[in-house]
Amino acid sequence: MTRLxxxxxxxxxTSVRVRAALNLKGLEYDYVAYALRSGxxxxxxxxxxxxxxxxxTLVTEHGPLPQSLAIIEWLDEEYxxxxxxxxxxxxxxxxxxxxxxxxxxxxxxNNLRVLQYLEREFGADAxxxxxxxxxxxxxxxxxxxxxxxxxRETGSFCHGDTPGLADLCLxxxxxxxxxxxxxxxxxxxxxxxxxxxxAVPAFERAIPANQPDAV
Amino acid sequence: MTRLxxxxxxxxxTSVRVRAALNLKGLEYDYVAYALRSGxxxxxxxxxxxxxxxxxTLVTEHGPLPQSLAIIEWLDEEYxxxxxxxxxxxxxxxxxxxxxxxxxxxxxxNNLRVLQYLEREFGADAxxxxxxxxxxxxxxxxxxxxxxxxxRETGSFCHGDTPGLADLCLxxxxxxxxxxxxxxxxxxxxxxxxxxxxAVPAFERAIPANQPDAV
Numbered sequence: 001m002t003r004l005x006x007x008x009x010x011x012x013x014t015s016v017r018v019r020a021a022l023n024l025k026g027l028e029y030d031y032v033a034y035a036l037r038s039g040x041x042x043x044x045x046x047x048x049x050x051x052x053x054x055x056x057t058l059v060t061e062h063g064p065l066p067q068s069l070a071i072i073e074w075l076d077e078e079y080x081x082x083x084x085x086x087x088x089x090x091x092x093x094x095x096x097x098x099x100x101x102x103x104x105x106x107x108x109x110n111n112l113r114v115l116q117y118l119e120r121e122f123g124a125d126a127x128x129x130x131x132x133x134x135x136x137x138x139x140x141x142x143x144x145x146x147x148x149x150x151x152r153e154t155g156s157f158c159h160g161d162t163p164g165l166a167d168l169c170l171x172x173x174x175x176x177x178x179x180x181x182x183x184x185x186x187x188x189x190x191x192x193x194x195x196x197x198x199a200v201p202a203f204e205r206a207i208p209a210n211q212p213d214a215v
Numbered sequence: 216m217t218r219l220x221x222x223x224x225x226x227x228x229t230s231v232r233v234r235a236a237l238n239l240k241g242l243e244y245d246y247v248a249y250a251l252r253s254g255x256x257x258x259x260x261x262x263x264x265x266x267x268x269x270x271x272t273l274v275t276e277h278g279p280l281p282q283s284l285a286i287i288e289w290l291d292e293e294y295x296x297x298x299x300x301x302x303x304x305x306x307x308x309x310x311x312x313x314x315x316x317x318x319x320x321x322x323x324x325n326n327l328r329v330l331q332y333l334e335r336e337f338g339a340d341a342x343x344x345x346x347x348x349x350x351x352x353x354x355x356x357x358x359x360x361x362x363x364x365x366x367r368e369t370g371s372f373c374h375g376d377t378p379g380l381a382d383l384c385l386x387x388x389x390x391x392x393x394x395x396x397x398x399x400x401x402x403x404x405x406x407x408x409x410x411x412x413x414a415v416p417a418f419e420r421a422i423p424a425n426q427p428d429a430v
Contacts, residue, residue: 050358092289096282108324143266
């Protein structure tokens with residue numbers, strides 16, 4: 001089997017998700033880092049693999065695969081144990097629906113390239129950027145909390161008592177939120193699930209501070 | 216079987232995707248409309264189903280399911296014919312990866328609530344909003360074009376000769392792009408795939424202009 005290669009960046013939330021998924025599956029991979037603030041991910045080395053230039057891109061024996069959620073779904077199909085999605089269709093729907101709150105409604109609007117644009121084009125200072133971030137993150141975290149607290153499927157993790165796709169997206173976003181002063185005091189279910197994630201070595205090894213390019 | 220109910224809005228791109236998926240599967244559904252500019256989707260009727268308040272939410276016999284991509288993946292698992300994802304894992308990875316360019320990197324940062332915030336908080340006028348929209352949409356469409364043009368799996372649709380998840384996300388975004396003056400002259404593969412989609416009645420019936428709440 002060709003060794004997997006992950007093109008990524010230590011602080012990128014989408015990279016965090018994928019690293020934790022690789023770790024949960026027990027897969028070793030080579031780590032190629034791009035310093036996003038320097039624009040290195042838009043250089044020829046990476047755009048040859050992913051014309052978008054965005055990280056992460058996972059290089060597999062079949063070729064390069066961009067997009068974090070597509071990578072995680074593929075990993076789960078290619079390496080089924082331990083599963084990252086439930087065995088039943090409605091369970092999978094629930095997990096994807098929870099994961100996508102984080103992955104579609106919070107992260108894309110709050111990532112580095114967007115914050116940089118706000119600063120460059122609208123003169124948004126740190127306070128204005130933080131307000132922007134919280135505008136999208138806080139209601140989404142509250143909605144996530146409401147669903148997790150209401151659903152009987154919620155266990156020690158988002159769906160039952162083993163970590164999966166929703167936990168990967170949730171813990172990466174909680175890590176990111178701390179940079180903008182959003183904690184989990186008002187979202188206790190999210191708080192305890194985040195703690196449960198961080199107690200899993202696969203998750204803890206994937207956090208930004210534990211990567212070779214961390215500064 | 217309980218009849219499916221789609222809570223949505225005619226112009227919402229995420230609603231367009233789901234309507235076309237329902238049509239492709241030959242599923243009938245009840246249509247509940249929310250006028251997004253009035254904030255109706257954040258009222259009690261809808262937040263009881265989806266605490267986020269965002270459309271679309273599909274109500275099924277199992278309960279309500281928010282998040283357009285989770286809905287489409289569930290429809291494809293629950294109603295397998297015709298399939299919206301390829302039979303092989305790497306094919307599914309490719310289709311999800313293409314779909315997510317549209318669904319994660321273009322739409323979330325360009326939807327109504329974001330444009331309204333830019334206007335309210337930063338005084339962004341129509342020109343500044345259009346510049347913002349194009350900043351995220353145009354490079355993503357170009358990257359999509361590059362991948363579609365390079366991959367041998369591309370057929371009359373994004374993956375082979377039958378429409379699927381990537382086509383659903385692509386055609387909804389192309390429709391949205393036209394509102395900001397982005398056509399397909401510079402992306403001929405996308406242009407011909409969009410035309411192929413619009414020639415399919417399931418896609419054509421799902422466009423904003425053909426909905427009961429269209430104005």
